[in-house]
Amino acid sequence: QKEVEQNSGPLSVPEGAIASLNCTYSDRGSQSFFWYRQYSGKSPELIMFIYSNGDKEDGRFTAQLNKASQYVSLLIRDSQPSDSATYLCAFSPGGSQGNLIFGKGTKLSVKP
Amino acid sequence: GAVVSQHPSRVICKSGTSVKIECRSLDFQATTMFWYRQFPKKSLMLMATSNEGSKATYEQGVEKDKFLINHASLTLSTLTVTSAHPEDSSFYICSARDPSGRRETQYFGPGTRLLVL
Numbered sequence: 001q002k003e004v005e006q007n008s009g010p011l012s013v014p015e016g017a018i019a020s021l022n023c024t025y026s027d028r029g030s031q032s033f034f035w036y037r038q039y040s041g042k043s044p045e046l047i048m049f050i051y052s053n054g055d056k057e058d059g060r061f062t063a064q065l066n067k068a069s070q071y072v073s074l075l076i077r078d079s080q081p082s083d084s085a086t087y088l089c090a091f092s093p094g095g096s097q098g099n100l101i102f103g104k105g106t107k108l109s110v111k112p
Numbered sequence: 113g114a115v116v117s118q119h120p121s122r123v124i125c126k127s128g129t130s131v132k133i134e135c136r137s138l139d140f141q142a143t144t145m146f147w148y149r150q151f152p153k154k155s156l157m158l159m160a161t162s163n164e165g166s167k168a169t170y171e172q173g174v175e176k177d178k179f180l181i182n183h184a185s186l187t188l189s190t191l192t193v194t195s196a197h198p199e200d201s202s203f204y205i206c207s208a209r210d211p212s213g214r215r216e217t218q219y220f221g222p223g224t225r226l227l228v229l
Contacts, residue, residue, distance in 0.1 A: 102158075
């Protein structure tokens with residue numbers, strides 16, 4: 001069964017620190033990986049997607065993908081209290097018709 | 113990013129009634145939309161994949177006769193919860209795939225909170 005594993009947290013970091021969120025996935029055929037942010041009571045919001053091995057940076061966010069290790073991570077630099085949310089990792093299984101497999105999410109808390 | 117809307121945002125109904133939730137892609141045409149359900153403090157669970165002009169594909173364990181999905185146009189998919197019961201109370205979220213981008217990228221609507229009394 002195709003799965004995504006995430007540490008449920010909560011992960012607590014002080015304001016201004018780097019938050020590191022990690023995710024492993026089971027399907028070696030996966031080509032596309034996504035990070036979504038979900039605030040309490042709200043729907044998920046796309047933060048980043050990554051397809052190639054290595055790093056992808058967008059503002060304070062950096063996604064890292066290592067297909068050999070089946071590992072994807074999200075770094076948030078200069079964490080702010082407004083970053084406090086649940087972060088969902090997702091991947092598109094190889095051969096799929098575009099559906100995504102979501103992890104259970106990691107709850108991040110940024111303390112002022 | 114692409115914009116997806118849902119209506120209503122919140123609905124309270126009596127047990128046994130049916131509730132229809134609409135999902136619209138506002139600035140793009142979506143041949144595929146997805147319906148999810150999320151219980152409090154639980155993960156997002158895919159219920160079904162809605163394809164324009166064809167029957168929806170339901171995930172294992174989701175009753176297709178209870179959760180009716182219609183995707184009659186490229187910008188609208190509807191989910192009808194028939195004969196709703198208290199255990200159907202949940203947060204229902206749709207998403208749509210923007211075909212102009214990477215095809216697996218999904219954009220979520222704001223969700224519909226259903227409470228069945």
